[in-house]
Amino acid sequence: DADVTQTPRNRITKTGKRIMLECSQTKGHDRMYWYRQDPGLGLRLIYYSFDVKDINKGEISDGYSVSRQAQAKFSLSLESAIPNQTALYFCATQPPGQETQYFGPGTRLLVL
Amino acid sequence: LAKTTQPISMDSYEGQEVNITCSHNNIATNDYITWYQQFPSQGPRFIIQGYKTKVTNEVASLFIPADRKSSTLSLPRVSLSDTAVYYCLVGLSSSGSARQLTFGSGTQLTVLP
Numbered sequence: 001d002a003d004v005t006q007t008p009r010n011r012i013t014k015t016g017k018r019i020m021l022e023c024s025q026t027k028g029h030d031r032m033y034w035y036r037q038d039p040g041l042g043l044r045l046i047y048y049s050f051d052v053k054d055i056n057k058g059e060i061s062d063g064y065s066v067s068r069q070a071q072a073k074f075s076l077s078l079e080s081a082i083p084n085q086t087a088l089y090f091c092a093t094q095p096p097g098q099e100t101q102y103f104g105p106g107t108r109l110l111v112l
Numbered sequence: 113l114a115k116t117t118q119p120i121s122m123d124s125y126e127g128q129e130v131n132i133t134c135s136h137n138n139i140a141t142n143d144y145i146t147w148y149q150q151f152p153s154q155g156p157r158f159i160i161q162g163y164k165t166k167v168t169n170e171v172a173s174l175f176i177p178a179d180r181k182s183s184t185l186s187l188p189r190v191s192l193s194d195t196a197v198y199y200c201l202v203g204l205s206s207s208g209s210a211r212q213l214t215f216g217s218g219t220q221l222t223v224l225p
Contacts, residue, residue: 004155035215042199042215043156090155099144103155 003027004104006091012110013081021076021107023091031094032074033101034058034066036087043090049074081111116200116216123222130187132219134200137181145176145183146201150218156199160185187221195223 004025013019023032031050035043045058047066055066063085067075078085088108092101117135124130136145144163148156160167162174162183173186187194197218 040217042217044215092155099146099161100158101156103157106153106155108153 004091004093004102006089006104006107008107009105010108012112014112015082017081019078019081019109021078021089021091021109023074023076023104025072025091025093025102025104027093027095027102028071029093029095029102030071031096032068033092033094034064034074034076035090035092036060036085037090037106038087046076046089078109078111081109083111085109086111116202118198118200118216118219120217121220121222123224124190125224126191127189130190130194130221130223132185132187132198132200132221133182134185134202134216135182136200136202139180139202143180143202145174145180147172147174147183147185148199148201148215150197150199159198190221190223192223192225194221196221 007022033048034046036046037043044060046060046064047058048056049068052068052071055068065077065079074091086109088106090106091104094101115138144161146161147159149159150156160169160172160174162176164176164180167174175184185198197220199218200216
């Protein structure tokens, strides 16, 4: 869905490096989410935000941090990347009062 | 957490009806059931959502028994382009904690010619 964009789409980094993944949306949704997906597994929730001043940990937040700079932007940071953080990362948005989430195209991250 | 269980994979032929069942024994009173479709290297896409009984839209139907401990996604007359992974998601997000959202491991549906 072009309304939710993620940058970069692909990234290779080295162990110990700091890296930021960015998500932007033009849908005007207040809720935003970060998930990771590992091969053969479903999506696991890392962090979520219901508003600019609201940040919440998900199921697997250790090793990650987030920033909600504006309603339209939600960034995910890996302070010191490690190889087991190699995964496909998805950002999603959700309008208020609805259960449906709208996903971005994903960022494929490889940590060497 | 309302954990979900789905078959890992299913095969079908073009033109057949496909039913994918998801078990969610620990579903909470306010939880909704949502199904998503995911193609390789793409984000999941919403298919259908329900709370109880039956829901139908232009692409699928969702059947939920009275005890709500399972749900069945029904795809009528599948085509090759329906080959994808299908996820069942159970949880409360619009008014509760998203921490409760749980994606299952998904069902790989392969439609054969």
